[in-house]
Each structure stands twice: as C-alpha cells, then as structure tokens.
Amino acid sequence: xxxxxxxxxxxxxxxxxxxxxxxxxxxxxxxxxxxxxxxxxxxxxxxxxxxxxxxxxxxxxxxxxxxxxxxxxxxxxxxxxxxxxxxxxxxxxxxxxxxxxxxxxxxxxxxxx
Numbered sequence: 001x002x003x004x005x006x007x008x009x010x011x012x013x014x015x016x017x018x019x020x021x022x023x024x025x026x027x028x029x030x031x032x033x034x035x036x037x038x039x040x041x042x043x044x045x046x047x048x049x050x051x052x053x054x055x056x057x058x059x060x061x062x063x064x065x066x067x068x069x070x071x072x073x074x075x076x077x078x079x080x081x082x083x084x085x086x087x088x089x090x091x092x093x094x095x096x097x098x099x100x101x102x103x104x105x106x107x108x109x110x111x112x113x
Contacts, residue, residue: 021045025085025109026077030054037098043111044102047088060084067096075109085109 021043023031033049058072060083068091072084085107092100105111 019113021111021113023050023105023109023111025054025075025082025105026080028054028077030075030077030086030109031103031105037102039096039099039104042104042106044099044104047101047103050086050103055086058084062087064089064096066093067099068092073103082107082109 018034020032020034021036022029023043023045029051031045031050033045035049036043036045038044054075054077055073056076058074060072062070062072064070068089070087070089073086073088075082075085086103086105086109088101088103089096089099
C-alpha cells in the first residue's frame, strides 16, 4: 500500500512538473534537467544531467531508513570545494526505486528554475 502511494505521488509530481531546473554552486550550473523528481523537498536530478567534471566521489555514506545507503560527491568548481554537497543512492529500497540513478543537492547548492 505505501509503495503504491509513493509511486503515485511521484507520478503526479512528474505530470505537473516539466520545467527545467538548475543546480548552481559557485556561480556555475552543475546540473540541469526538466526531469527532476521531488522527494522530501529535494529535487533529484537524473545522473546524466549532472556535469560530471565538477563531481568527485566522496568516502561519505549515510543511511536512510526508507531509501537505503546514500553515497556522496564533493563539488569542485574553479578551485573551490564543497564536500559532500551532492548525494545519490547506488542501491535503493523498493519504496525509493524512483530515485535510483538520480542525484540531489544541499550545502549551499541552489536549485532553481
């Protein structure tokens, strides 16, 4: 039942949300997509929409009880670093399958239209 509700919410969000979103840090667009998903007020960008040259793999991992184990990226733009400012779930729980292959941001990364 919970799985169907979450899947339906994500589906409804996508039907009404086809605007291009940008993730910006240090005055640089680091991701851009019109296919973001919103989960817990975070925009999850498709992995193919990030500008990989700004992303460095981090050793940080955290755990979410319903999504799984998150991995992180450190952002590096024009010589400045923002440690662990982006996260993703390499493997997700059944409840969170909609965010597999997607990246979200925090720590001063601005997500706007």
